[in-house]
Amino acid sequence: MENSFVAVTHDEHRRRGMAGMELTAENISALKALVYDRCHLSFPRGRESQLRRWFTQHAKEGQHRSFEDYYRAISTKDGEFERLISLITTRETYFFRMPEQFDVLRGRVLPEIINGEGKRAMKALSRGESYRTNLRVWSAGCASGQETYSLAMQILATIRYAKAWDIRVLGTDINREGIEVAKTGRYERMRLGKTPPQMIERYLEPRAASEVWVADEVKEITDFQVLNLRDLPRMESFKNYFDIIFCRNVMIYFDLPAQQGLVSALSDCLRPGGYLFTGEGEVLHLYEHPLEIVEEGESIYYRKAEE
Numbered sequence: 001m002e003n004s005f006v007a008v009t010h011d012e013h014r015r016r017g018m019a020g021m022e023l024t025a026e027n028i029s030a031l032k033a034l035v036y037d038r039c040h041l042s043f044p045r046g047r048e049s050q051l052r053r054w055f056t057q058h059a060k061e062g063q064h065r066s067f068e069d070y071y072r073a074i075s076t077k078d079g080e081f082e083r084l085i086s087l088i089t090t091r092e093t094y095f096f097r098m099p100e101q102f103d104v105l106r107g108r109v110l111p112e113i114i115n116g117e118g119k120r121a122m123k124a125l126s127r128g129e130s131y132r133t134n135l136r137v138w139s140a141g142c143a144s145g146q147e148t149y150s151l152a153m154q155i156l157a158t159i160r161y162a163k164a165w166d167i168r169v170l171g172t173d174i175n176r177e178g179i180e181v182a183k184t185g186r187y188e189r190m191r192l193g194k195t196p197p198q199m200i201e202r203y204l205e206p207r208a209a210s211e212v213w214v215a216d217e218v219k220e221i222t223d224f225q226v227l228n229l230r231d232l233p234r235m236e237s238f239k240n241y242f243d244i245i246f247c248r249n250v251m252i253y254f255d256l257p258a259q260q261g262l263v264s265a266l267s268d269c270l271r272p273g274g275y276l277f278t279g280e281g282e283v284l285h286l287y288e289h290p291l292e293i294v295e296e297g298e299s300i301y302y303r304k305a306e307e
């Protein structure tokens, strides 16, 4: 593939470095193919000029001397590729986004799980065995962590005696910068938007004039990791593991075959009877998938059948 760039990157470009270089249509196609191959992100034709700006900005920041140098760097250095991904994906997010889904969690999904776990504990007890009720939740594509912490807050507010449970809420994203912000648990107070006041009161501690810090009891049940949702071997380690997955406003970047592949992989990660929540407009009706559709009020979400 690299040879094709030699033809379009002439001596003048080499002399002046990337600063003087225009990316050709061929260069853009090669970059798009690399990004699709690595993380399934795809871009409609209308966003070509935007893409060109992102790629050019990134290439210039790295002070590469030619397109070949730039392409080699992002193909081989994980950090370089991650920085490009940070540029081209939007990390827009906020606490308790799509509040109706949190209502469904509180009113239906969590009570069902609490009930099921209670029964399992009673059964174990009757056999003289010990059993710790547990809950596993994944916020896949969590950006800077607000979704993950919202889930953790909703869980703590809903489960009585939550301390007796083994609860883990995992937030993952391909974007390392977002994950670093998430780990701090520190957010600008002015960006709390429509976060329910009782959640702010209980779980977001005001610090300094402009910040809130996520309360320790919420942080204690959360973990964050960098994870590319295209990394199927890593996702296989989550087989039948999660009770609930939130993967919202992530698939918008994926074309239909990639969406279908992702939904199938996420469904494998759910335990039987587990739930998948997707974002607004990310309804899964355009392709086949193994999940049952649940409609409740304004919310559509998905359930993995019991075995």
Ligand SMILES: C[S@@+](CC[C@H](N)C(=O)[O-])C[C@H]1O[C@@H](n2cnc3c(N)ncnc32)[C@H](O)[C@@H]1O
Binding pocket: 039, 040, 041, 089, 090, 091, 092, 093, 094, 097, 140, 141, 142, 143, 144, 147, 172, 173, 174, 175, 178, 227, 228, 229, 230, 247, 248, 249, 250, 253, 279
């Ligand atoms: C708009 S944010 C959504 C954040 C949150 N889920 C919400 O709904 O508020 C989309 C996130 O998806 C992440 N993303 C896109 N492609 C990804 C991939 N292949 N693997 C993991 N995360 C990805 C982006 O980095 C970005 O942080």
